[in-house]
Amino acid sequence: MTQRILIVGGGVGGTMLANQLAGKLFREIVDGDVAVTVLSDTPDHFYKPAFMYVAFGAFFREELVRRERSLLRPEIDFVVDAAEQFHLGRQEVQARSGKRYGYDYLVIATGCVPAPERIEGLAEAGDHFYQYAPARQLAEKLARIERGRIFVTVSFPKTHNVPHQCGIAPLETTLMLDDYLRRRGVRERVEIVYTYPTVSQLLRNCLFLQKPTCDVVPALFEQRGIRYQRGFTLGRVDPDTCVAYSEEGAEQPFDILMATPPIRAVDVVRHSGLSEAANDEGWLPTDHETLQVRGHERIYVIGDTVDLPVSKAGGSCHNQAPVVADNIAASIRLGHPVAAYDGKVQAVAQLGLSAGMPLWYDYRRDVQPMPPTKLGGLLRQGFNRGAYWAVARGML
Amino acid sequence: MASIPEVSPPGLAPHVARHLADSPPADPAPATWAELSPRLAPLLLGERLENLVDLLALVADLVDFLDPAMIEKASSVFEEGVAVHGALSGALRLAAARTRLEAEPPGTRALWALARDADTRRGVALLLRTLQIVGRSQCPER
Numbered sequence: 001m002t003q004r005i006l007i008v009g010g011g012v013g014g015t016m017l018a019n020q021l022a023g024k025l026f027r028e029i030v031d032g033d034v035a036v037t038v039l040s041d042t043p044d045h046f047y048k049p050a051f052m053y054v055a056f057g058a059f060f061r062e063e064l065v066r067r068e069r070s071l072l073r074p075e076i077d078f079v080v081d082a083a084e085q086f087h088l089g090r091q092e093v094q095a096r097s098g099k100r101y102g103y104d105y106l107v108i109a110t111g112c113v114p115a116p117e118r119i120e121g122l123a124e125a126g127d128h129f130y131q132y133a134p135a136r137q138l139a140e141k142l143a144r145i146e147r148g149r150i151f152v153t154v155s156f157p158k159t160h161n162v163p164h165q166c167g168i169a170p171l172e173t174t175l176m177l178d179d180y181l182r183r184r185g186v187r188e189r190v191e192i193v194y195t196y197p198t199v200s201q202l203l204r205n206c207l208f209l210q211k212p213t214c215d216v217v218p219a220l221f222e223q224r225g226i227r228y229q230r231g232f233t234l235g236r237v238d239p240d241t242c243v244a245y246s247e248e249g250a251e252q253p254f255d256i257l258m259a260t261p262p263i264r265a266v267d268v269v270r271h272s273g274l275s276e277a278a279n280d281e282g283w284l285p286t287d288h289e290t291l292q293v294r295g296h297e298r299i300y301v302i303g304d305t306v307d308l309p310v311s312k313a314g315g316s317c318h319n320q321a322p323v324v325a326d327n328i329a330a331s332i333r334l335g336h337p338v339a340a341y342d343g344k345v346q347a348v349a350q351l352g353l354s355a356g357m358p359l360w361y362d363y364r365r366d367v368q369p370m371p372p373t374k375l376g377g378l379l380r381q382g383f384n385r386g387a388y389w390a391v392a393r394g395m396l
Numbered sequence: 397m398a399s400i401p402e403v404s405p406p407g408l409a410p411h412v413a414r415h416l417a418d419s420p421p422a423d424p425a426p427a428t429w430a431e432l433s434p435r436l437a438p439l440l441l442g443e444r445l446e447n448l449v450d451l452l453a454l455v456a457d458l459v460d461f462l463d464p465a466m467i468e469k470a471s472s473v474f475e476e477g478v479a480v481h482g483a484l485s486g487a488l489r490l491a492a493a494r495t496r497l498e499a500e501p502p503g504t505r506a507l508w509a510l511a512r513d514a515d516t517r518r519g520v521a522l523l524l525r526t527l528q529i530v531g532r533s534q535c536p537e538r
Binding site for chain 1: 459473494
């Protein structure tokens, strides 16, 4: 009897995992004992972390996309169809086409989506860089601004100890913005104000979601003349007067509101009955070590859909994929999972348009900030332009 | 001096175990100049340290030479290489594994069926187009 592994989602988590599973279970796949299928609602795979560069005029859309089929090993079946409902009892996924895809092991790798509509006025008046089209819209505004005020806000999920998308992104883009406006020669006439909410996971009144980095942010901003304010939890935005109001009672006018907006899981996950997350955000209750959905031995989750305290970013997927691959392979071969995720995340932060800083952390240790360097910037550039696609193929 | 264990830990040769027993416990503190200088002395005396300094200078020059455009081109070459390697090695690996499953060589009818398969025809077309483009690049007039 063939063991069917169904991975829902063709982002970086699902793609890496599928390739690693195919490598690990190659013998069983050839013998027909195991089948690996990736189900995605699009034939394309986007390099999402580069959308923030799009906001600063870098990267064409065509440079950020590849055919998902070309990234998957040939042993993997790839189906373009949108998952619409999980039938957990029958071990089936209902898709938009009407077809049902059965599974013995299910991996949910559907990511998360920005939800600016969850804050009054934000969708109308705010901009963000977490998707291509909004990033292009922000790029047009940033290319035109001659004087005024750019206001940066960060919104966390309401679910306890769950971070916003890509923890370092607000800091990265604020520093990139400073460099970008200097290159344009308008920085002296454009004020940048960076704010952070009162509650950021387990910290209070900080400027970043980890304390060692938070401690160096004020000096970093003061060197560049970037203003900052703690304790600004975006409550609502008035699109007519261009004023952002905080839950703490403050208000800030803006010409451009560059937001890290609220996020949520995709609808099929939110409506699955598996989530217990606050505010209908849809994060799945995830075993911190095995990455199984709690209470479901044969359902795993990877990437942005977890309710873990680690960054919702590709650097998390990179370390979660081998754990899920090992655990599914071990479950098939030995009858139980064997690997444990230690919460490790690594990345090269883009701190300014040309400097970078490699970083890593896990459940127990925070990022130890180092001075950004040109070499770090080139490393990030190399990853953006080439190494990412090898990572997605499961080669690095 | 620490005593030599009578029984080596599993997997360690007796001389390795003896060396470990003689060694002081690992110091987690970073190496100081006083610790490093005796090890650098042979390089200095042999006039080989300057090679390392030259190497560092060369690396520093290369970092200065690198710019985003050069990184983009190098990354593109890397990605194209990875993509071709992934596609060809993956196809070969799977085809070889499936061929090994067949106890007997495929008969004429099986080969004919394989040749008529839509994916096989796509693969043949890809090969022929590749050859066509290679051939065109060899023509001096176009």
